[in-house]
Amino acid sequence: MEALRELFRDYRFAVGFVFLVLLAALAFLSFFSPYDPVRWLQVPRDEPPSWKHILGTNAKGQDVFWEATFAIRNSLVVALIAGLVSRVVAVLVGFLAGYKGGVVDRVLMGVADGLLVIPLFLILVLVAMLLREAMTIVNTGLLLAFFGWAWDARTIRAQILSLREREFTQTSLLSGNSTLSLVSKEYVPFTIPLIFSTLISNIAWAIGMEIVLAILGLVRLEIPTLGTMLQWAITRQAMLLGHWWWIATPLALTVILLVALYWLSVSVSEYLDPRMRIQRIGAR
Amino acid sequence: MRFVRDYLIPRLVQYVLVIFFGITAVFLIPRFTGQDPVLEIIAQIQTQGGSLDPIAVRKLTETLQELYGLRGTLWEQYVNMWRRVFHLDFGPSLFQFPTPVSELLRIYLPWTIGLFATSTLLAWLLGNVLGGIAGYFSSQSWSKILDAVIMVIRPVPHYIFGVLLLILFAYVWALFPAGGLMLGRRTVVDLRFVMIILRYSFLPALTLVVLGGAGWFQQMKLLVQNVRREDFVQYAQAGGVKERVIISRYVMRNAMLPQITQLALVLGQVFSGVLMVEMVFSYPGMGLLLYRAVTRGDYNLVMGIAILSIFTITTAVLLLDLLYPLLDPRIRHR
Numbered sequence: 001m002e003a004l005r006e007l008f009r010d011y012r013f014a015v016g017f018v019f020l021v022l023l024a025a026l027a028f029l030s031f032f033s034p035y036d037p038v039r040w041l042q043v044p045r046d047e048p049p050s051w052k053h054i055l056g057t058n059a060k061g062q063d064v065f066w067e068a069t070f071a072i073r074n075s076l077v078v079a080l081i082a083g084l085v086s087r088v089v090a091v092l093v094g095f096l097a098g099y100k101g102g103v104v105d106r107v108l109m110g111v112a113d114g115l116l117v118i119p120l121f122l123i124l125v126l127v128a129m130l131l132r133e134a135m136t137i138v139n140t141g142l143l144l145a146f147f148g149w150a151w152d153a154r155t156i157r158a159q160i161l162s163l164r165e166r167e168f169t170q171t172s173l174l175s176g177n178s179t180l181s182l183v184s185k186e187y188v189p190f191t192i193p194l195i196f197s198t199l200i201s202n203i204a205w206a207i208g209m210e211i212v213l214a215i216l217g218l219v220r221l222e223i224p225t226l227g228t229m230l231q232w233a234i235t236r237q238a239m240l241l242g243h244w245w246w247i248a249t250p251l252a253l254t255v256i257l258l259v260a261l262y263w264l265s266v267s268v269s270e271y272l273d274p275r276m277r278i279q280r281i282g283a284r
Numbered sequence: 285m286r287f288v289r290d291y292l293i294p295r296l297v298q299y300v301l302v303i304f305f306g307i308t309a310v311f312l313i314p315r316f317t318g319q320d321p322v323l324e325i326i327a328q329i330q331t332q333g334g335s336l337d338p339i340a341v342r343k344l345t346e347t348l349q350e351l352y353g354l355r356g357t358l359w360e361q362y363v364n365m366w367r368r369v370f371h372l373d374f375g376p377s378l379f380q381f382p383t384p385v386s387e388l389l390r391i392y393l394p395w396t397i398g399l400f401a402t403s404t405l406l407a408w409l410l411g412n413v414l415g416g417i418a419g420y421f422s423s424q425s426w427s428k429i430l431d432a433v434i435m436v437i438r439p440v441p442h443y444i445f446g447v448l449l450l451i452l453f454a455y456v457w458a459l460f461p462a463g464g465l466m467l468g469r470r471t472v473v474d475l476r477f478v479m480i481i482l483r484y485s486f487l488p489a490l491t492l493v494v495l496g497g498a499g500w501f502q503q504m505k506l507l508v509q510n511v512r513r514e515d516f517v518q519y520a521q522a523g524g525v526k527e528r529v530i531i532s533r534y535v536m537r538n539a540m541l542p543q544i545t546q547l548a549l550v551l552g553q554v555f556s557g558v559l560m561v562e563m564v565f566s567y568p569g570m571g572l573l574l575y576r577a578v579t580r581g582d583y584n585l586v587m588g589i590a591i592l593s594i595f596t597i598t599t600a601v602l603l604l605d606l607l608y609p610l611l612d613p614r615i616r617h618r
Contacts, residue, residue, distance in 0.1 A: 012435070113302075114302060114305050114306065114309070116549065116552055116553075117302050117306070117551070117552050117597060117598060117601060118302075118306045118309065118552055118594055118597070119552045119553075119555045119556045119559070119593050119594075119597060120552065120553075120556065121556035121559060121560070122556070122559075122574075122586075122589065122590040122593055123309065123310070123313060123590070125574065125578060125586065125590075126310065126313065126314055126586055126587070126590055127313055127314065129578060129581070129583065129586060130314055130321065130324075204439060207441075208441030208442075208443070208444070211441065211443055211444065212441075212443050212560055212563075215443065215563065216563075216574075216575060216578045216579065217578070217579055218578065230447075234447075239450075239451060239455055240455075247447075247451070251444060251447065251448065254441075254444050255440055255444060255448075258439040258440060258441070258444075259435075259436055259439050259440075261439065262435075262438060262439030263435065266435070
């Protein structure tokens, strides 16, 4: 709790936190939506914002405000699945490579480097193209998780490498502790804040990737997410027709969400260790 | 020749290995998904109302399998794919049938490389120089303002930033065209042609330079803030070396080198960003080609783009690695 109070003293943490809570509340509102987000022609089409529809309506005959609540919720779910699942991989790979060293380390980091050098985006497109019909919220999250662990595994490995060299590792091993208890009792608590900050930046990456996949039409377009909302607005020429409320809503929400997440992650990692900032900024 | 043995050979081996594994991955990953692109195309034709009798279906299946290199055992397919890669033969494109994929790539690739090279270089230089100066004078108010602005720009993804610029400068305030540069058969390269290219490339390049530059700025600022506290800088200051000389020759040069290594690491991500920006602005590069290929289900073309992109990126990384010893005397004289 002491740590939290300290963090809130940083304006970036406070601002990021408040915006994130607001967006989460917006996502929660979707459970009370008067409209079904999948169905068309629920309200008059193409109306600018008014008291009845505070963010206007779109060309599909949906209320933009309520569509946005679903979009935020689904995008957050996709990103959380991607972030949490890829954390499991990143932590396993990072711990194994860092602790075992030698051949294990070289092989695992070789794979990670390979994933980093290849433009991952293209591989994602290739797979999503084949899975197109199956790209539901859960599967999109899993696909992003499958490819999004490499950088963070590297970061976690670096931390474990430095922990392994410290004295307490030897002390613990010489006093008869097993490797498992050393790792779970000593290393994990040390790395949890780092894992948390990589989680935040991974979530931001997943949100951005989901948007591009949606623009390419590679996710199920009838499910509202920030990406599919933007995709509909762009393909239905909202820009050309001047329906700014339709296209501005997903744009503004995405920017606010990503800036809030970024500020949180910067603040947390600066709190952890000023030198860590260099690694973190390189992340994405 | 210790330099050749310790530096050059490992780099070349790595180059070959990454290409080998990268292309193998492009070959294997789609096969793990358990989906068959051939069946998908046939299903597509059937849902579009085309009625096919069983014999026609079998014939079509065989033709498509031949086309996609899906005949024979996995090993035969794999060997066959490498043969095709070496001949730069990726089969015909489906959406511009029967233009070969390699022909399309040959037309679009130079545009992407031009945008990629120019914007990456500009972003790297601008970001590092500005970041270095801002890091040295980090207590000044202009440095803090610049830092705050970058804190807002940095997390915005390429696609979103591109769309924002497109709306602002092509629709609201129509300074630039909203894309649509056509590739004609131009033989004369005159001033007008260059101006047209500049006009159409400005917004895509701006997106890439601002977003890329923001990243380099932040990293360089931190590096310089650390280097500035080192003894040799304090000593130079105490010895009365001019501030400009300290910044450029003592501090920046020291902090620049890790940034080159870093550039090699993130080049793949930068390239992904270029593809996305090309989609936003309908810039006639591989990104736009990818967009068209994906929306029309042109699997051949996507494969070709992926394989060629792996070549492009790994070659760029190799070039950077080869350039590095010229800039870092410590490696040259090891």
